[in-house]
Amino acid sequence: MFLQTQGITKEFGKLRAVNEVSLAIIKGDIHAIIGPNGAGKSTLFNLITGYHRSTSGKVLFKGEEITHLPAYTRCKLGVTRSFQITSIYPKLTVYESVLMALLSHRKETFNFFTSAKKFFKEEVWRILEDVGLADQANILGDSISHGDKKRLELAITLGTEPELLCLDEPTCGMSTEETDNIMSLINKLSTERGITILFTEHDMSVVFGIAKRISVLHQGTLIADGKPEEVRANEEVQKVYLGGTS
Numbered sequence: 466m467f468l469q470t471q472g473i474t475k476e477f478g479k480l481r482a483v484n485e486v487s488l489a490i491i492k493g494d495i496h497a498i499i500g501p502n503g504a505g506k507s508t509l510f511n512l513i514t515g516y517h518r519s520t521s522g523k524v525l526f527k528g529e530e531i532t533h534l535p536a537y538t539r540c541k542l543g544v545t546r547s548f549q550i551t552s553i554y555p556k557l558t559v560y561e562s563v564l565m566a567l568l569s570h571r572k573e574t575f576n577f578f579t580s581a582k583k584f585f586k587e588e589v590w591r592i593l594e595d596v597g598l599a600d601q602a603n604i605l606g607d608s609i610s611h612g613d614k615k616r617l618e619l620a621i622t623l624g625t626e627p628e629l630l631c632l633d634e635p636t637c638g639m640s641t642e643e644t645d646n647i648m649s650l651i652n653k654l655s656t657e658r659g660i661t662i663l664f665t666e667h668d669m670s671v672v673f674g675i676a677k678r679i680s681v682l683h684q685g686t687l688i689a690d691g692k693p694e695e696v697r698a699n700e701e702v703q704k705v706y707l708g709g710t711s
C-alpha cells in the first residue's frame with residue numbers, strides 16, 4: 466500500500482479532532498477528503514505530513530512506518546504538502562523561488578547565483594512551464610496575483626519532487642475560473658508526473674469532477690470511503706454532509 470493510516474487519532478485537550486481514522490491511499494490516485502468545517506480534514510493532513518504529532522495510531526508510507534518522523538524527513542521521502550509562499554520567499558522572483566526549492570531539496574552545496582543556477586535551469590523551466598508561470602519567471606513572488614501565488618506554491622512543492630502531494634483547500638479564495646485552472650493543473654501533475662494527490666475542497670462539484678476516490682470525515686470520524694458514486698449514494702454522507710449546509 467502506498468500510504469496508509471491505521472487508527473490515527475489526534476486529541477487537542479478534550480477534543481478528539483481525528484478519531485481512529487484508517488485510510489488507504491492508492492498510488493497515482495487523486496483522493497479527496499471531504500467533510501463539514503471542523504470535521505478534522507486539516508488535522509488529518511497534518512498527521513500525514515508530520516506537522517502534528519498523533520495521540521495514537523500509525524502512518525505508513527510504502528510499508529514503512531513514518532508516524533514519528535518530522536515533516537522535513539517525510540518531505541525528503543516524498544510526502545509533501547504545499548507551502549505557503551507568502552511566508553517563505555516573497556522577496557525572490559518566481560524563478561528563484563522554484564530554484565531555491567530544488568536546491569534545498571537536493572541539498573546541493575552551491576554558489577547560488579552562478580553555477581547552480583545553470584545546473585538546475587532545465588528543471589526549473591520545466592516546472593514553471595508545467596504550472597503556467599514561465600512568462601512570470603522574473604517577477605517577485607510578492608507581486609503576482611493570488612491565483613498565480615497558488616501556482617507558485619505548487620511549483621515550489623514540485624521542486625521537492627513529491628510522490629504524495631497533500632493540498633489543503635488548494636482553491637481557497639479563488640474565482641471559478643482560477644479554480645478550474647488549478648484543478649486541471651492538479652490533474653495534469655497526476656497524469657504526467659505520476660504524483661499521487663490528496664486534497665480537501667469544499668466545492669462538491671470540484672470534488673466530484675476530479676477525485677477518483679473520496680473519504681468523508683464527520684466530527685473526526687471516517688464515515689465513508691470509496692469511489693465518488695459510492696460516496697454520493699451513501700445515506701449517512703447525504704444526511705450529515707451533502708444534503709446539509711457547510
Ligand code: ADP
Binds near residue numbers: 482501506508
Ligand atoms: P477542518 O479542516 O475539517 O475544517 P480541522 O482539522 O481544522 O477541521 O479541525 C478539527 C477540530 O479540531 C476543530 O474542532 C478545530 O477547532 C480543532 N482544532 C484544530 N486545530 C487545533 C489546534 N491546534 N488546537 C486546538 N484545536 C484544534
Ligand code: MG
Binds near residue numbers: 506507508633
Ligand atoms: Mg481545514
